[in-house]
Amino acid sequence: MTDLLTALRAIVGDSHVLADESDRAPYEADWRGRYKGRAICVARPADTQEVAAVVCACAEHGVAVVPQGGNTGLVGGGVPRVMGNEVVISLSRLNRVRAIDPANNTLTVEAGCTLAAVQAAAAEHDRLFPLSLASEGSCQIGGNLSSNAGGVHVLRYGNTRELTLGLEVVLADGQIWNGLRGLRKDNTGYDLKHLFIGAEGTLGIITAAVLKLFPPPRSRAVAWVALASAAEVVNLLGSARAACGERLTAFEIVGRPALELVLKHIPGCSDPLRTPADCYALIELTDPAADADLSEALQAVLSAQMDAGRISDAVLAASEAQMRSLWALRENISEAQRIEGISIKHDVSVPVSSIPEFLARADAALREAFPDLRIVSFGHVGDGNLHYNISKPVAADNADFIAQTLAVNRIVHDIVADLGGSISAEHGLGQLKREEITRYKSPVEMALMRSIKQALDPRGLMNPGKVL
């Protein structure tokens, strides 16, 4: 491997090939410490040409590559495996904003830009890039693209996939595909960008993208609504959408146990309503017009539902500060759950109409199998995505609890599959769900995926052991 290290140093410079154990370490493990692998080295190319040269050099040596962005993933997709025979390619130095075209509502950025930097570049030109995630300060757009990241605004703006018009990709053979088109209509053959988006680096390395921009919101309304059941939440979603259309920017569900963890562990959070309810909806409307009567529109939806007896209580934020404190109840759930103790998490989706049935069936099946487990469910009900998490029973031992993971997953995922859902709604497969997915995808679909992989990466050198 000395030859390869020499070749890589010639391409990216000595200081950008990290071969020492201590230098490699931050790139070899995911941030949660669930996956710890080992790499020959970490290469930090400065631009697309260098990425291509690094891929070529590795291919010449028959060495696989693992592209890595901000290393904020949740499924072990961006870290090397344990064998120590892979090269990590960090995209962090490809962090330029290449172009912005406000009249075309597009932004061309390199893969290593953080999501926050992308948002800021859009904002500088009075535009919105709507993707928004908890990790936006450190996750990189290349990782968002490779994992087709979601978040709380998918209901209105779509996933990262829907926010992308063009890509630049370094292919397995080191060639560069320049598909950086900023077009809303282009029917000239196969839409190749969709192959690379969400492929977790297994078909090529995304080095740049043309992203869609939107007018920034100038009006906003936020409500926190108490409801008797998930079925009522889905009903309210339908009413809000019919009345408010695309102004409905977020529609989240929070179960009572999730709220209680936040109230228990997060300083400054309080229950905005007097009487506890089974579950809650957090609703946000936004509009590009500064004078849109969004509070009025939201009030009208809620009043009608309250008159019909379908809402038990609700609060409409009267100030920016109130909006922030209502959102804090939702945004702090993961942190509160972490403080409470370990948990088994699920990132699933089902058709929106099946959310009540999913919750009823999964709750019942888990309670029967594991009577002491605590179910903490919340999520993006507007697009059918639930974070259905199981907290450790108060009295249980950590190891005993973790030992139940596979059995718990099986119960939850089987119900998801039975309802036509997805066992990875927004986090991807990575190493975590690579085996699990073969249980739920048809042999025909698995074969199709493998034939695509074979066609684009015949030697299996692009992020092996992930996805497939």
Added chain:
Amino acid sequence: MTDLLTALRAIVGDSHVLADESDRAPYEADWRGRYKGRAICVARPADTQEVAAVVCACAEHGVAVVPQGGNTGLVGGGVPRVMGNEVVISLSRLNRVRAIDPANNTLTVEAGCTLAAVQAAAAEHDRLFPLSLASEGSCQIGGNLSSNAGGVHVLRYGNTRELTLGLEVVLADGQIWNGLRGLRKDNTGYDLKHLFIGAEGTLGIITAAVLKLFPPPRSRAVAWVALASAAEVVNLLGSARAACGERLTAFEIVGRPALELVLKHIPGCSDPLRTPADCYALIELTDPAADADLSEALQAVLSAQMDAGRISDAVLAASEAQMRSLWALRENISEAQRIEGISIKHDVSVPVSSIPEFLARADAALREAFPDLRIVSFGHVGDGNLHYNISKPVAADNADFIAQTLAVNRIVHDIVADLGGSISAEHGLGQLKREEITRYKSPVEMALMRSIKQALDPRGLMNPGKVL
């Protein structure tokens, strides 16, 4: 081929294998009469299983298949070639609405449903399926999917691609891929549906789809605006989008020559403004709320622009009838142009910001090369898609005019490519632009497309001679 005919009759029934020349004829030519091929026969399967069996039988005989929907395409993608060794598979009998899920805002339909039938099925459940085309009464959703059809509402709702959540596809080997998922978030591997959408039947035959639905519009405002230049049209688009967000449902540009043809040839059409202008914008806002003040919102945008001297005149429709007559000015352009005489048409897109430059450069280059040509341009400026058509000079001979097609195309397409645009924005490649595209796509991209084709259709039996 007697064996194959016998096998096909056993699968779909005698009456659904059309082998006589007169029975085949309507399927062998496109509706405009530009492409006339010949088939062994036309098979009309009743369901997905029969489609799969037909594909298998043809594959066993080494015979290629040509899937056909409503046969309303513009690029010869749905008709057989001239050799007479292909089987046309008509999807017309797969015309069932399989399921509707209003709470999930999804509709599951078979490929042979007409677009109008899909729209009607959505409307029955108080939902909108927003795809809308001139041929909607006869085009089929399978064809819309295979050609990724666009239309006038792409600005708000996207192309057919963006309106699709799941697909069912019969693959080249006769296997059925059931990807009929109605999920807004699903990150479990490669997004295969995007490969088949827009592939014009060259990778498999789409037999059913899960489509996205929206709340139906209950308020509407339409304006016709006179402007001094295309640059002013693009500027107005930006202002309208910033003020109105997603309520901006259509934003069309109409050049003065296009309007004049409509006024000349279409009975009942009259110029809504007194003074002729260089070009016009047709703007439509819609909103799901019945009481949305859309006229007021549109008026505010137009007043501000008029005060700034950027609009010369405008009319806001005061009734449904007026809305229809303003839209008639746009919708009758193709018909008026047909009455006027033959034309050379282009379906191109460029970044929205480049539309003024495209028009200036293409107009100048064509006028220099062919001083007598008449340029009739119009299109969906909101998504950068122009129908840039050239009408025959009044005095010219038809054959002399048509002989200039390649030279005219070369001038127009080279400028499109130079601006990072697409030479087929919404009509596809089919037979028409299959050669032309190799001039504009990079060898890397052509090779990627060929490797996908090779992976999914190694024997080249799916709609050969189209796209690639």
